[in-house]
Amino acid sequence: MKKEFDKIVRSRRSVRKFKAIDISDDVVKDCILHASLAPNSSNLQLWEFYHVTSKKLMKKISYACFNQPAARTASQFVVVVTRKDLWNKRRLFNLSKIKARNLKLNDKHLKNRSIAIKYYKYLIPTVYKEFYGIIGLFRYFNALIIGLFRPIYRQVTKSDMRVVAHKSSALAAQNFMLSMRSNGYDTCPMEGFDSLRVKKTLSLPRSAEINMIISCGIRDEKGIYGDQIRVPFDEIYFKK
């Protein structure tokens, strides 16, 4: 598996021009299923995947991406959406699943389950509840004071919670892009777009955020702009 993964990860490139060939909807859908298996914060799965294949919608999305080549030539799009606003729904979903778990009832399992139930019942609301950034600010100063005496979780502002949700979506996005590669397909993750126009095009609620738009298709070799540029490894890798 090691060799195959090395091949997949090294052959993945951000492809800026795709061949005018159709790709299989079902394969892309399977890759999105792989995306949804990514680890994510508190298993809240605050993500949604919009698989765009209709030519009419694709034109609109390409326009919102300034018609950059990777968008203009894409065969399909996958729009990764972050839904921080669904935290309570997903919290209750996890709670019900954990309570329903069929356990070999030894002490260790029961203890773990009871910790997990408390986590979703009490801790998650404490961290996720928000009111125009004010509750987050309160949490921040609270952590600052308690943190003088013992380790404490500090990523509690409104901005922090956005980061947390987007991070998880990105973990899923990378699963997706590698899965596409393992199927011989190519991708280009894009962040350069008009998020408001994309949200309107997909009829998304105000509280949804676009994590990234991934162009999908089969690479035209001209769509790879030279060798991959990476900073020297010893500038980013530190052994401690």
Next chain:
Amino acid sequence: MKKEFDKIVRSRRSVRKFKAIDISDDVVKDCILHASLAPNSSNLQLWEFYHVTSKKLMKKISYACFNQPAARTASQFVVVVTRKDLWNKRRLFNLSKIKARNLKLNDKHLKNRSIAIKYYKYLIPTVYKEFYGIIGLFRYFNALIIGLFRPIYRQVTKSDMRVVAHKSSALAAQNFMLSMRSNGYDTCPMEGFDSLRVKKTLSLPRSAEINMIISCGIRDEKGIYGDQIRVPFDEIYFKK
């Protein structure tokens, strides 16, 4: 490659208890190299990877992670760090690399190169320059007005730029975790930690942010808490 990737992605689980067995530093290092091949925003590579193997430092990091089981039993840690503050250094690095590129000098290549040079010379500073969130706010309102007339990039506040940097680091982190799995190793990405204490332990500058801490080792089957819980696929997948 498709089957192997499916195996890798499905067998990756967040492992909360590791066997007390040493793992190879070199293999972990190779997986970090795979991490650094992830796509990332404007190729600025605003990431660093701290590979922690010293028992003394590991104890300190585990403490900052509230000694949760995944931290307490880990064989090694990889701390993924987001370095938004290095944007200018990395911008200049990209510029020099693109200028030095050995091109077959046809018109198309020259045009692409000239676009890329302009991108790093003018656009990146416009988006990344910051002064206590004030410049970001100005960019935000500017985008709001121009956006009435044509598509425009809107993710320009200080909070947005944090999201952008952390997203890229997460793409790298997922490469890393899958690469570990392809080598028969296991991981647990953690966000529950005292970021200030971790930064002190690693002597990181104030402007660095911890993206996540990844516990590494070999799974103890007891460290996998039941079947993977996922929301029904039709609640997160939408075909358009």
